[in-house]
Amino acid sequence: MMLWTDRQGRFSPIKTAALVLAVTPAIVIAYWFFTGALLPLSIKNALHLVGDWAIRFLVLTLALTPLQRIFNYPKIALVRRMMGVTAFAYAFTHFILYIVNVKYDLAFVASEIIHRFYLTIGFVALLGLSALAATSFDSAVRKLGARWKTLHRIVYGLAVLGLFHYYLQSKIDVTSATLMAGLFLLAMTVRVMVAKRIGLTPLYLVLAALVGGLLTAAVEFAWYGLATGIPPNKILLANLSVGFGLRPAVIVLLVGLGVAAIAAFKNYKPALKLNRQSASQ
Numbered sequence: 291m292m293l294w295t296d297r298q299g300r301f302s303p304i305k306t307a308a309l310v311l312a313v314t315p316a317i318v319i320a321y322w323f324f325t326g327a328l329l330p331l332s333i334k335n336a337l338h339l340v341g342d343w344a345i346r347f348l349v350l351t352l353a354l355t356p357l358q359r360i361f362n363y364p365k366i367a368l369v370r371r372m373m374g375v376t377a378f379a380y381a382f383t384h385f386i387l388y389i390v391n392v393k394y395d396l397a398f399v400a401s402e403i404i405h406r407f408y409l410t411i412g413f414v415a416l417l418g419l420s421a422l423a424a425t426s427f428d429s430a431v432r433k434l435g436a437r438w439k440t441l442h443r444i445v446y447g448l449a450v451l452g453l454f455h456y457y458l459q460s461k462i463d464v465t466s467a468t469l470m471a472g473l474f475l476l477a478m479t480v481r482v483m484v485a486k487r488i489g490l491t492p493l494y495l496v497l498a499a500l501v502g503g504l505l506t507a508a509v510e511f512a513w514y515g516l517a518t519g520i521p522p523n524k525i526l527l528a529n530l531s532v533g534f535g536l537r538p539a540v541i542v543l544l545v546g547l548g549v550a551a552i553a554a555f556k557n558y559k560p561a562l563k564l565n566r567q568s569a570s571q
């Protein structure tokens with residue numbers, strides 16, 4: 291099976307789109323790197339950009355099953371493995387760039403990973419992602435049987451570790467980390483609904499969007515309250531104003547509402563078609 295074909299060997303538009311999505315950030319970052327756009331700290335800047343994409347692909351991977359359920363679109367399952375392996379590839383490259391940035395001093399790398407908490411967390415997340423990538427092949431799925439599913443459930447914990455690593459290294463401004471955490475929480479809200487057999491109707495999806503937005507605001511409030519000297523109330527109130535730009539909680543709410551609106555539109559289509567059919571009879 292090629293990266294752009296399905297199991298029957300037919301060209302798959304969704305897999306091709308996923309492949310293009312997977313390689314585009316790498317090509318753009320490499321282009322910036324080699325044309326000097328990331329100077330003067332090219333490696334460090336590349337390390338940051340690649341880290342951003344590692345977490346984005348990880349959150350996207352976890353959002354795919356909820357999206358598959360919401361839109362009742364089984365073909366999404368075809369790209370989940372590719373997106374997960376892509377997240378690992380970016381995380382691994384991020385680690386390699388870290389090693390290059392410290393001039394291949396592996397003893398220093400080991401000491402930093404042991405002594406700096408945010409690097410320890412990142413390292414554990416990377417180890418976990420390596421285990422998942424190494425067992426993502428068909429042969430490993432067959433060999434591990436039911437244990438494969440159990441093993442791959444750790445991906446949720448790994449995403450939490452990746453996000454924690456993102457927060458810890460963000461210093462004062464955790465806006466981007468909170469946006470990623472919020473989208474993860476939105477996806478998890480829908481997953482919990484599926485597990486509890488709550489129907490993914492547009493109304494419940496609107497509720498999920500509200501829950502996702504509130505959880506995002508709560509995480510941001512808790513982080514500023516516990517980890518920084520910035521008054522968390524002010525950050526919470528900023529969610530109610532667009533003067534500070536759209537805050538992560540508002541973006542998560544809008545993404546959730548957007549998904550609910552598309553789901554509602556999709557559900558209406560067959561009804562419209564039926565009405566048209568009965569009108570023509």
Ligand code: HEM
Nearest residue numbers: 338341342344345381385388409412413415416452456459
């Ligand atoms: C051994 C494993 C890892 C090491 C050594 C590492 C190292 C680093 C370093 C040095 C930074 C920049 C900190 C600074 O400039 O102050 C960073 C940032 C970051 N890392 Fe990692 N990391 C690791 C694993 C991961 C993993 C597994 C992920 C995601 C799944 C990840 C995502 C990120 C993100 C999103 C940033 C922030 C990038 C930005 O500033 O925009 N890292 N990491």
